[in-house]
Every structure is written in C-alpha cells, then in structure tokens.
Amino acid sequence: MNFTHQGKALIIGGSSGMGFATAKLLAQNNIEVVIVGRNAEKLEQALTPLNEIGTASAIQADLYQTTDLQKLLTYITQEDVRLSYLVNAAGYFSPKAFLAHDVDDYNTYMELNRATFFIAQAVA
Numbered sequence: 001m002n003f004t005h006q007g008k009a010l011i012i013g014g015s016s017g018m019g020f021a022t023a024k025l026l027a028q029n030n031i032e033v034v035i036v037g038r039n040a041e042k043l044e045q046a047l048t049p050l051n052e053i054g055t056a057s058a059i060q061a062d063l064y065q066t067t068d069l070q071k072l073l074t075y076i077t078q079e080d081v082r083l084s085y086l087v088n089a090a091g092y093f094s095p096k097a098f099l100a101h102d103v104d105d106y107n108t109y110m111e112l113n114r115a116t117f118f119i120a121q122a123v124a
Contacts, residue, residue: 003026003031005031006082008034008082009086010076010119011087011089012036023056024050024053027056035050036059036061037058038068043060063112064108064112069115073122086123
C-alpha cells in the first residue's frame with residue numbers, strides 16, 4: 001500500500017481492534033497517527049507499541065459526551081493540525097439478538113454515528 005499524503009492520520013477507535021491495526025499499518029508507513037478513544041488506560045497501552053514503530057499521540061474522548069466531542073472537533077479544526085487520513089473504527093457492541101434490541105440500543109448506535117458524522121465533516 002502506498003500512502004502519498006503527508007498529514008496526520010486521525011483514527012477514531014484507534015486503541016483496539018481494526019482501529020489499532022490500522023494505526024500500526026500507518027505508523028509503519030511513516031504516517032503520524034492520532035488515536036482517539038474513551039478509555040485512557042487502553043489509549044496509553046496502545047501508544048507504547050505505536051511509538052516504537054512510528055509517531056503517535058492520543059486524544060481521550062467519549063463521543064457520547066457533547067463536551068468531549070466538541071474538544072475533538074476543536075482539535076481537528078486547528079490551523080496547524082494537518083489531517084490527511086481519517087479512520088472511523090469506533091463501534092458499539094451490544095451482544096444480544098437483533099430482535100431484542102430496543103429504542104435505547106438504537107439511540108446509542110445513532111449517537112455514535114452522529115459523532116462520527118460531525119468528525120468526518122470537520123476533517124473534510
């Protein structure tokens with residue numbers, strides 16, 4: 001894979017799973033990564049191996065909280081923050097049967113989708 005853009009990569013949900021795997025791939029290809037997650041401990045654990053192979057930083061943000069989302073949007077729109085890559089790998093996992101999901105589950109999914117929408121809009 002060739003990464004031709006010089007800006008940073010913002011990885012929502014970058015402290016685990018597909019987001020972390022993508023962060024490692026980008027760091028291995030000399031792309032500075034900024035991982036975002038709500039669990040500060042997981043973020044710190046993810047930063048250690050990422051900084052061993054490249055340059056990484058983290059932003060702790062709970063995307064369900066308006067103030068945290070606004071903090072992230074403020075970071076994204078700073079003039080000196082050059083983002084060239086965006087990965088939306090955050091997810092909500094509620095392991096129950098499809099028909100067992102209720103309005104609260106649906107709203108949780110939609111709140112995360114709302115946050116990633118505004119993040120993508122700010123990056124664009």
